[in-house]
Amino acid sequence: MNDIVANCVSHNTDVLIIGGGAAGCYAAITAARLDPSLRITILEKANIRRSGCLAAGVNALNAYITEDYSPEEYLEYVRWDAEKIIRDDLVLSMCKRFNRVVDDLEKMGLVILKDENGKYVCRGKRNLKINGENIKPILSRETRRYANIEVFNHVNVTDIVVVGDRATGVVGFSVDCNASYIVSARAIIVSCGGAAGLYRPNNPGFSRHKMWYCPFNVGSGYAMGIRIGAEMTSLEMRFVAQRCKDTIAPTGTLALGVGAKEINALGEAYGKKYGANTSSRAYGATKESSDGRGPCYLKTVGVTREQEEDLWRAYLNMAPAQTLKWIESGESPSRFNVQIQGTEPYIVGGHTGSGYWVDACRRTTIKGLYAAGDVVGGAPKKFVTGAMAEGGIAAETIVQDLKQTKRTSLSETTSVALEKVKDYERRLTPRKDQVFTTDELEEGMQKIMDEYAGGIGAAYRYNSQQLGLARKEIARLQKVLLFQHASDMDELLRVYELKDRLTVCQSLIAHMQDRHETRWPGFGVNTEYPESDENWEFFVNSRVVNSEIEIIHRPLNKGETFYEHTN
Amino acid sequence: MSIRIERERCVGCGACVEACPGNLIKFDPDGRAFIRRPEDCWGCASCMKECRSEAIFYYLGADVGGRGALMQVKRDGAISRWIIRGYDGATFTIVVDRKQANKY
Incomplete structure (x- = not known):
C-alpha cells in the first residue's frame, strides 16, 4: 500500500501556470507586474532554473523586428515559410511584441551584441546575436523578484480538471517523493512545450535523447487539452529540423553566421533546386540523399581560423556536443564540411503551426484555460521571443478576464482530481506479473510511428493504409499502458509521459489522415496526394467528443480579420 | 551522449x-549524485554549469562519433573554461x- 492519496497537497491560487519554460516564466512575470495582488503559481516537472527547451541555452534570438523591417513583413515571411497555413491575428500580435520582450530580456541581464553606436548587431534580417547560455537562470531569477509568484518545482501535472464547462484546476504528483498535488485556480495557462520522442529518433540507441527538441517535452500540454476536448489545429504540420549529423546541433549558426551553403556529396549546391523555406530545405537534403547524392553538407571549408574559434564558442553556448565533436575528431569546420541530416518529426507550435486553437488573446476553447508558447498552434516561427510574447498576451488577458471571474469551489475540483490520484495509487501498487517495461512500450510506439506514420525510416512518406495501421497499433499500446504499473515516482513519471505521447500520436495520425495533399514536403509526403493543392488552404482542426476524434475544417483568416471563439 | x-x-x-x-x-x-539513466541525457550541460566541484564530465556516445x-x-x-581531455590524455x-555575445 502506498500513501500518495494521504500525502495529497491541496492548494488554491489565482493564476496557475503549467510549465515554467520561457513562455510560462514570462507569463508569470507579466501577471505579477500587472497585478501584485494576484497569487501566481508555476508548476514545473523539473526546476525552472534550467528546465525546458532552453536548458542548454540559445545563441541567437531568432525573432526580432530590425530597423528596416516591420511586423507586417514578419507576417509575410511566416506565411511564405508555412505555405499559407497561419493565423494572421496570432502572428501579428506576437511579432508586435518581439522588441518589447527583447528590451525586457536585456534589462534582466541577457547579453546582446551591439555595435559601437549601441545598436543591436543583426544576424540576417531577423536575428540578434546574444550570449544565451544562461537565459533560463536569468528568467527564473526574474520570477523571484515578485513576492506574488510561487514555484512548485518537481511537480508533474497529468490532468486539467474541468468542472461543468470550466477548467478549475489541475492534478499531478511529485517526481521526487510519494505525494500528489491538487491545485485549483481561477485561470490556468498551459505552457508545457511541444512533443519530442513520438518517433524513432536519429540515434535510437545509447544516444536516443541526443535530439534537437527537448526530449523531456513529451506533449503533455497537448495531451491534457485533447483529453478535455480542447480544439487543436494543424498537428499534421510536423516539424523536421535540418541539423548537424549525430549531434543534432542547430545549423542556423553555420548557414546564417558564416554563410555556409548546402551541398551534396558531389559538391553541388542544391539549395535553389528546392526552394528556401524551412520545409523545402529539409526536403532538399532528404531528396538528394534518396536520389543517391548523399550525404549532404554545409560547406564550411574555407572559414578562417578566427571564425572557427568563434563557432566553437557559439556552439558551447547552445549545443556543446558539436564543439566537442569538432575538437575530439580533429575534423574542424575550416577543414571539413559539416554533414547534415533531417531529424525525426516533432510537434512544436513554436516552429510550425501545431497546437491549441486559441483566440487572439490566447484563450483556448475551454473556459478558464489559456495557452502560450510551443503548445499554441497557428503561429509558427515564434522562437524564444514569440513564446515569451504569447506568455505576456495570455497573462494580460487573464488579468482582464479575472475581473469578471468568481472563485471556483475547491471541493468540486478536488472530487474530480481525487479520481486521478487514485489512479496514481493503483499504478504504484506493486505488480509482479508485468511483462513490459515502460521503455519497451515507448520503443514500440516509436517504431509504429516511424514505419507507418512517416518517420525517418519511411523517408517521411506515408499513405492512408499505413496511417490506419498506425492508429490501430497505437490503440493497442494505449490498452496495454492502462495496466502499466510503476515501482517508484520516477517510473510513474515515465508511465504518464508515455500516456501523453500516445494521446498526441492518435490526434496527429487523425490530422495526417485528413489532409489530402502534400503542403510541406520536407515535413512529410502523403504518397497518395504528393502535390500541394490550393483547395486545401484551410486549417485542419480536431477535438475529442465522446472519446472520438472529430475533425473540423476552419478557413484562413486574412489580414486584419480576427478569429474569435466563445468558449 | x-x-x-x-x-x-x-x-x-x-x-x-x-x-x-x-x-x-x-x-x-x-548523499552523492549519480545519473540514473545515462542514456536519457539530452547533453544540455546544465548540470556541469551548476556544479561547483567540477565533478561532472561530458562525453559523446560511441553511436554519435565519440572517441572517449x-x-x-x-x-x-564570467569566464568559463571548457576543457576537453582526449583519450590520449592531451587537453584542449x-x-x-x-x-x-556570440559573433555568429
Missing part, C-alpha cells in the same frame, strides 16, 4: 539534481567570456 559524475569529487550539494531538466540525477544512499574524450567546464566569474581548452 551523456555525462559522468566523479563520485570522489561530488560534495552532495544537489545543484545538479536541481538543474537536470530531465530529473535524471539522483542522490545515492551516501571527456569535457568539463570550470567557471571563474576553449575560453568563453559570458559577458560577450
Whole structure:
C-alpha cells in the first residue's frame, strides 16, 4: 500500500501556470507586474532554473523586428515559410511584441551584441546575436523578484480538471517523493512545450535523447487539452529540423553566421533546386540523399581560423556536443564540411503551426484555460521571443478576464482530481506479473510511428493504409499502458509521459489522415496526394467528443480579420 | 551522449539534481549524485554549469562519433573554461567570456 492519496497537497491560487519554460516564466512575470495582488503559481516537472527547451541555452534570438523591417513583413515571411497555413491575428500580435520582450530580456541581464553606436548587431534580417547560455537562470531569477509568484518545482501535472464547462484546476504528483498535488485556480495557462520522442529518433540507441527538441517535452500540454476536448489545429504540420549529423546541433549558426551553403556529396549546391523555406530545405537534403547524392553538407571549408574559434564558442553556448565533436575528431569546420541530416518529426507550435486553437488573446476553447508558447498552434516561427510574447498576451488577458471571474469551489475540483490520484495509487501498487517495461512500450510506439506514420525510416512518406495501421497499433499500446504499473515516482513519471505521447500520436495520425495533399514536403509526403493543392488552404482542426476524434475544417483568416471563439 | 559524475569529487550539494531538466540525477544512499539513466541525457550541460566541484564530465556516445574524450567546464566569474581531455590524455581548452555575445 502506498500513501500518495494521504500525502495529497491541496492548494488554491489565482493564476496557475503549467510549465515554467520561457513562455510560462514570462507569463508569470507579466501577471505579477500587472497585478501584485494576484497569487501566481508555476508548476514545473523539473526546476525552472534550467528546465525546458532552453536548458542548454540559445545563441541567437531568432525573432526580432530590425530597423528596416516591420511586423507586417514578419507576417509575410511566416506565411511564405508555412505555405499559407497561419493565423494572421496570432502572428501579428506576437511579432508586435518581439522588441518589447527583447528590451525586457536585456534589462534582466541577457547579453546582446551591439555595435559601437549601441545598436543591436543583426544576424540576417531577423536575428540578434546574444550570449544565451544562461537565459533560463536569468528568467527564473526574474520570477523571484515578485513576492506574488510561487514555484512548485518537481511537480508533474497529468490532468486539467474541468468542472461543468470550466477548467478549475489541475492534478499531478511529485517526481521526487510519494505525494500528489491538487491545485485549483481561477485561470490556468498551459505552457508545457511541444512533443519530442513520438518517433524513432536519429540515434535510437545509447544516444536516443541526443535530439534537437527537448526530449523531456513529451506533449503533455497537448495531451491534457485533447483529453478535455480542447480544439487543436494543424498537428499534421510536423516539424523536421535540418541539423548537424549525430549531434543534432542547430545549423542556423553555420548557414546564417558564416554563410555556409548546402551541398551534396558531389559538391553541388542544391539549395535553389528546392526552394528556401524551412520545409523545402529539409526536403532538399532528404531528396538528394534518396536520389543517391548523399550525404549532404554545409560547406564550411574555407572559414578562417578566427571564425572557427568563434563557432566553437557559439556552439558551447547552445549545443556543446558539436564543439566537442569538432575538437575530439580533429575534423574542424575550416577543414571539413559539416554533414547534415533531417531529424525525426516533432510537434512544436513554436516552429510550425501545431497546437491549441486559441483566440487572439490566447484563450483556448475551454473556459478558464489559456495557452502560450510551443503548445499554441497557428503561429509558427515564434522562437524564444514569440513564446515569451504569447506568455505576456495570455497573462494580460487573464488579468482582464479575472475581473469578471468568481472563485471556483475547491471541493468540486478536488472530487474530480481525487479520481486521478487514485489512479496514481493503483499504478504504484506493486505488480509482479508485468511483462513490459515502460521503455519497451515507448520503443514500440516509436517504431509504429516511424514505419507507418512517416518517420525517418519511411523517408517521411506515408499513405492512408499505413496511417490506419498506425492508429490501430497505437490503440493497442494505449490498452496495454492502462495496466502499466510503476515501482517508484520516477517510473510513474515515465508511465504518464508515455500516456501523453500516445494521446498526441492518435490526434496527429487523425490530422495526417485528413489532409489530402502534400503542403510541406520536407515535413512529410502523403504518397497518395504528393502535390500541394490550393483547395486545401484551410486549417485542419480536431477535438475529442465522446472519446472520438472529430475533425473540423476552419478557413484562413486574412489580414486584419480576427478569429474569435466563445468558449 | 551523456555525462559522468566523479563520485570522489561530488560534495552532495544537489545543484545538479536541481538543474537536470530531465530529473535524471539522483542522490545515492551516501548523499552523492549519480545519473540514473545515462542514456536519457539530452547533453544540455546544465548540470556541469551548476556544479561547483567540477565533478561532472561530458562525453559523446560511441553511436554519435565519440572517441572517449571527456569535457568539463570550470567557471571563474564570467569566464568559463571548457576543457576537453582526449583519450590520449592531451587537453584542449576553449575560453568563453559570458559577458560577450556570440559573433555568429
